[in-house]
Amino acid sequence: MYGVVQSINTDASALPHASSRVTPSKETWNVVLARANNCCEWNEGGQSCGLQEGDNDPIGGGTVKLTADHKTPHSINPNADPLNPDAWQALCGRHQVTKRNYWDSNTGKINTRAIVQAATRSEKEAVYADLKRYFGED
Structure with a gap:
């Protein structure tokens, strides 16, 4: 104990x-x-x-x-x-x-990883689909 x-x-x-x-x-x-x-x-x-x-x-x-x-x-x-x-x-x-x-503040840019980490699963899936389209992988 x-x-x-x-x-x-x-x-x-x-x-x-x-x-x-x-x-x-x-x-x-x-x-x-x-x-x-x-x-x-x-x-x-x-x-x-x-x-x-x-x-x-x-x-x-x-x-x-x-x-x-x-x-x-x-x-x-x-x-x-x-x-x-x-x-x-x-x-x-x-x-x-x-x-x-x-x-x-270290990079002077939006922390995109923090945004995606804070997103719901369905929002992450939508971002993933957008990125696959962007990179021509859909």
Whole structure:
């Protein structure tokens, strides 16, 4: 029989915690929005998102709200300068989620393997069929 060892730390100050999220100053955010022409700045493969605040997102659905995003992920540098517009970008909700869940900061590309791994079996089968057609193997 295996024993269970349980440890309870009642001293909350000793527990590790993530640093709080930094946000750009109001002035910095206004500079970022002006630079972005009030559009999502997501760029992948030379193609920009370009959705504007208030647009309907044709892929993700819903009304676009632009939010501030650390250009360098919080996990790599949690201390983005709130006064430096170059440290920030304006992203729509869809691309915030894409960056958080599927963006590989090491390569600067979408982590396609993570996307396929997260897919259901039927979605994987559809991707497999698409790839076989692409490579002329169907």
